[in-house]
Amino acid sequence: MGKRDDLIAKYAEDLQNKCGMTPDMDLLTKVTIGCGPAIYDADASVVAGSQPSELETVKNNFLIKKLGLADGPELMDAIDAVIETYGRSERSKYRAVVYYMLVKQFGKEGVYA
Template sequence: MGKRDELIGKYADDLKNKCGVTPDMELLTKVTIGCGPAIYDADASTVASTQESELETVKQNFLVGKLGLPDGPALDAGIAKAIETYGKSERNKYRAVLYYLLTKHFGKESVYG
């Protein structure tokens, strides 16, 4: 089992145990691959959900750039909901898990089809 497979297992565990979500493993794998080399970097693999600049990056680069959503208040609400699902007290939120939750929230699984 490779490093990426180990990380996907860790992300699936977070989705089940911290988010109360049964992950679609095929989608989770595609979202993880979509994150590219960032998943192997300790800093880039997580999202600091208390930093406004970090959330703006998630919004612009992922929601608008990758998922093709129009910028607006719905994106901020979606991010807030994903963070709440993950658990606000959870200091380190894995980027792939947050992106998975956002992809599901906005119904954009087709982007990874």
């Protein structure tokens, strides 16, 4: 197994243990690949859930640009719900896990088909 496979396994474990979800491994793999080299960078691989600027970046670069959603208050509500599900006190909120949950929440799995 390569480094990416190890990370995907770690993300799947987070989804199961911290978020109470059974991950769709195919989709999780595609979302992880979609994150690009960011998954290997200690800072870029996590989402700082308490930083408004970071949440804006997730909204603009992922929800609007990648998933093609229209801007509106429901986008921040969804990000907030995902952060809540992951656990606000959880220090390492992996970007791939947050993105995966957002894809599921908005039913945008087709983006990765």
